[in-house]
Amino acid sequence: MTKHIALAVLLSATALATPALAQTVPDNLEKLSQFQSTGASLDIPTIQQDPAKAAAINKILSQIKLPSGFRIQLYAIVPDARHMAVGPQGIVTFVGTRKNKVYAVTDRDKNRVADEVKVFAPSINMKIPNGVCFSKDGFLYVAEQNRVLLFPAAEFFYESPDVAAFSVVKQGELIPPTEESFNHTARVCRVGPDDKLYITLGQPFNVPAKDKLDLYAKVGMSGIIRMDRDGKNREVYATGVRNSVGMDFNPKDKTLWFTDNQVDGMGDDQPPGELNRATQAGLNFGFPYYGGGKTRTDEYKTDTPPADVVFPQVEMAAHAADLGMMFYTGTQFPAKYRGGIFSAQHGSWNRTKPVGARVMFTSLKEDGTADKTEPFAEGWLSNNGEYFGRPVDVAQLPDGSLLVSDDLVGALYRISYGN
Amino acid sequence: MRIFVLFFAVISATAAAGPCAAQDAAAGRQKAILCQACHGLDGLAKIPGAPNLAGQVKDYLVKAMTDYKTGARKNEMMSVLMQQVSDADIELLASYYASLTVPAKPAQ
Numbered sequence: 363m364t365k366h367i368a369l370a371v372l373l374s375a376t377a378l379a380t381p382a383l384a385q386t387v388p389d390n391l392e393k394l395s396q397f398q399s400t401g402a403s404l405d406i407p408t409i410q411q412d413p414a415k416a417a418a419i420n421k422i423l424s425q426i427k428l429p430s431g432f433r434i435q436l437y438a439i440v441p442d443a444r445h446m447a448v449g450p451q452g453i454v455t456f457v458g459t460r461k462n463k464v465y466a467v468t469d470r471d472k473n474r475v476a477d478e479v480k481v482f483a484p485s486i487n488m489k490i491p492n493g494v495c496f497s498k499d500g501f502l503y504v505a506e507q508n509r510v511l512l513f514p515a516a517e518f519f520y521e522s523p524d525v526a527a528f529s530v531v532k533q534g535e536l537i538p539p540t541e542e543s544f545n546h547t548a549r550v551c552r553v554g555p556d557d558k559l560y561i562t563l564g565q566p567f568n569v570p571a572k573d574k575l576d577l578y579a580k581v582g583m584s585g586i587i588r589m590d591r592d593g594k595n596r597e598v599y600a601t602g603v604r605n606s607v608g609m610d611f612n613p614k615d616k617t618l619w620f621t622d623n624q625v626d627g628m629g630d631d632q633p634p635g636e637l638n639r640a641t642q643a644g645l646n647f648g649f650p651y652y653g654g655g656k657t658r659t660d661e662y663k664t665d666t667p668p669a670d671v672v673f674p675q676v677e678m679a680a681h682a683a684d685l686g687m688m689f690y691t692g693t694q695f696p697a698k699y700r701g702g703i704f705s706a707q708h709g710s711w712n713r714t715k716p717v718g719a720r721v722m723f724t725s726l727k728e729d730g731t732a733d734k735t736e737p738f739a740e741g742w743l744s745n746n747g748e749y750f751g752r753p754v755d756v757a758q759l760p761d762g763s764l765l766v767s768d769d770l771v772g773a774l775y776r777i778s779y780g781n
Numbered sequence: 782m783r784i785f786v787l788f789f790a791v792i793s794a795t796a797a798a799g800p801c802a803a804q805d806a807a808a809g810r811q812k813a814i815l816c817q818a819c820h821g822l823d824g825l826a827k828i829p830g831a832p833n834l835a836g837q838v839k840d841y842l843v844k845a846m847t848d849y850k851t852g853a854r855k856n857e858m859m860s861v862l863m864q865q866v867s868d869a870d871i872e873l874l875a876s877y878y879a880s881l882t883v884p885a886k887p888a889q
Binding site: 460461490543544545566567568626627709710711712714715716746747748749752769770 | 811814815817818819822827828829830857858861862864865
């Protein structure tokens, strides 16, 4: 009898095996950090850029409305495309996913359409490697669900399956493993003007229970953390954030701006989405006392919120899901756009009539605060509410054009101005 | 294993479908706007953590949605969402997703 059970356990363990097994064989990450070969196949999996599929996507893009003089075209077919990091040398763009892969996208002939999309660092098992970001000196960081990887000279090594790789934050140390969830678990990262690594940490709930608040405040979940680029001196930078999946520093005044996704289940038109500005460390942005903007959550409506809550610079459409954002530093676009913010709205998942699925533009005043916000690219949402795309992130190519990622279609688009 | 389950689900859904079911399914497609972001209009999951619904057994879908609505089953997203869905719409949604076919093949 016991034998039978043992056999059954063994069999089911084998059936479930791949992830468990991967941990028992010598760890590839360890080998790569010693500059050892893993024996990974030199035949790196690539994503076919199927002309028929590309034509279908370009047909959708022909319906997208843009200001006069701008055009949008398919740049690359990239499955599950989420956040993007354009290499400082302009050779390759890395694209994170909410699955288990990071893709490397290369435009070899520089015709502004990528020729090659292949899996980056295929010998490393990744889990929700959504956040990708570069330091100015070419170090690529990948923020996974519960680990942070570093690839020095990623743009140099990426042609090979084995890439120099290190863990900046070890598996299980970004958040307490007990708090791992499939919800609000996609991170984004940036290297700040202080040369520290900033990472957003969403909390798993719509509105968390009170007994979770102390833990989240301590580890910086429901906030933004920062650390030295080697992972040391970790600290909580901002609190009171529900689930930020987009941030960038204003190169002009070094303030950190970030989007935040707000509470569900309070009706179609509240609370608003947020674009926030952190002018210094230690600020509280109001969640869970506020569910978005100045709307109080039902769960905390009798509690006294912190006195010094910082309210958003911009209140966005309710449930539109503001995700990736960036400051435009190029010169290809007209003067109006220079120094302003592009941000992507993924589109609502729970609104009776969907909203979002567009790229927004926010201009700034002389004093560095938000001025006006308006749609920049829209048309991925049909009149009857069907999605033809869901923008996730925006990134700038070296020529000053704008990349937009879409995880529904699985593609990157390029928006350019003029010829 | 999951592929097998899906395969049988498709067969039984097809067997159960009558003309009335087809009308319900058509009406359900409109309602599925509320589900598309995660489960897709095609019933194939668009986000990690959401299941494929294409070809799922109708009665099972009705029960799952009802359980989220009543609180018998809990999920951060579904518990919030189902509060705004009527029992009649649950029927339509279940009919729609049950009516979808997927090209599932048993593993070699």
